[in-house]
Amino acid sequence: MKLSVGLMHVRRIVCGISGGVDSAVSALLLKRKGFDVVGLFMKNWDIRDEKGTCTTDDDRKDAEFVCKTLHIPFYEVDFVKQYWNEVFSNMVKDYENGITPNPDILCNRHIKFNHFIHHAKTKLGAHAIATGHYASTSVGYNLDQIDPQVGVSLLCAADTEKDQTFFLSQITQWALQKTIFPLGDLTKAEVKKLAAESGMEKIAKKKESMGICFIGSRNFHSFIEQYIEPRAGNFIDVDTGKVVGEHKGTHYWTLGQRCLLAGLSAAYFVCNIHPEDNEVIVASGTDHPALFTSSFITEGCHWINGAPPSNTFDARFRFQHRHRLINCTGHQEWHGGYNVLLDQPMRAVTPGQFAVFYKDNICLGSGRIWKLGPTLHEQGLKEKVSFPKDLS
Structure with missing residues (x-):
């Protein structure tokens, strides 16, 4: 991306520094462009695991190392309270209600692209912020040239394997107009190479974080029972209606998940959850028709740069x-959500997850899945379903 002459109106960029290679190289690229770059480390979680470990401690040290290496100021901010109230508490409630949430998407909307921006602007004098997400926007670095009538679109990254627009699908237009994604045109390999060449080899070699940040390497069942009391219930076979096992609570399970049921040779998978009856409905085989649906209804959708011009839209989805x-x-419903019809049946579409919509390389936005349409099993199909492994 080339800088325009007008870019000089946007001088100070507060870059989120996580201690990882992506945010480190984002700050590096911004500095090379001539911006006044400030590093800001964000703390969202402060509870240690059963071993007394909190990965935030090590990440903070690495973030400070990055800023020293790049000769940029290092600051930190505590959003633990905000994260607990606006992300984590809602996540726990969803699990209690038999819903599988996506806290990463909510963290981006409420914390990184709301509280973080406000703090950067009011406390650190930022004109804009930057993060290490693999994504782009329709204006690139030229935030001072935004046409209010056109707005800003969120674009997919060049590295399709690392593209993170899915996790940014709830970002507001207000936030997008104040954000730069320096890594949008780079591959992960190129990012690591830049870090290693710039005195940050140890950051380039750092193991990439995966999964939900506050769970870390812990078993999910062990983690969630710290916040939700176990409540014994039954696994019910969807074909026979018979009890085939017992579970400790519906909050441990999600659609499509395999259940290891004692004494049964066949592999069973979750196809429905009834929290009100404390029942988990299971189907024999990963390709059972009870695991597949061709439609679902969303809650109200968030459109990043304007809603579709009519009550119907065609897009691509994941x-x-x-x-x-x-x-x-x-097709828009009376409550503001959409009835979404898929070109092909999909396995384990899950209430609480976000349906993210795309047109060409533009991420249009997303809506949380509210409820599913009839499964293929409910429509009378008895045979196993053949489905692509990249949709499993």
């Missing part, structure tokens, strides 16, 4: 970060 996109059509 509800898992690494799924390939498939075609869909959405």
Whole structure:
């Protein structure tokens, strides 16, 4: 991306520094562009695991190392309270209600692209912020040339394997107009190479963080029972209606998940959850028709740069970060959400997850999945379903 002459109106950029290679190279690139770069480390979690470890401690040290190496100021901010109230508490409530949430998407909307921006502007004098997400925008670095009538679109990254627009699909237009994504045109390999060449080899070699940040390497069942009391219930076979096992609570399970049921040779998978009856409905085989649906209804959708011009839209869709996109059509319902019809049945579409919509390389926005349409099993199909592995 080339800088325009007008860019000089945007001088100070507060770059989120996580201690990882992506945010480190983002700050490096901004500094090379001539910006006044400030590093800001964000603390969202402060509870140590059963070993007395909090990964935030090590990440903070690495973030400070990055800023020293790049000769930029280092600051930190505590958003633990905000994260607990606006992300984590809602996540726990969802699990209690048999819903599988996506806290990463909510963290981006409420914390990184709301509280972080406000802090950067009011406390650190930022004209804009930057993060290490693999994404781009329609204006690139030229935030001072935004046409209010046109707005800013969120674009997919060049590295399709690392593209993170899925996790940014709830970002507001206000926030997008104040954000730069320096890594949008780079691959992960190029990012690591730049870090190593710039005195940050140890950051380039650092193991990439995966999964939900506050769970870390812990078993999810062990983690969640610290916040939700176990409540014994039954696994019910969807074909026979018979009890085939017992569980400790519906909050431990999500659609499509395999259940290891004692004494049964067949592999069973979750196809429905009834929290009100404390029942988990299971199906025999990963390709059972009870695991597949061709439609669902969303809650009200968030459109990043304007809603579709009519009550119907055609787009491409995914509800898992690494799924390939498939075609869909959405029809707006009376409550503001959309009835989404898929071009092909999908396995384990899950209430609480976000349906993210795309047109070409533009991320249009997303809506949380509210409820599912009839499964293929409910429509009378008895045979196993053949489905692409990249949609499993």
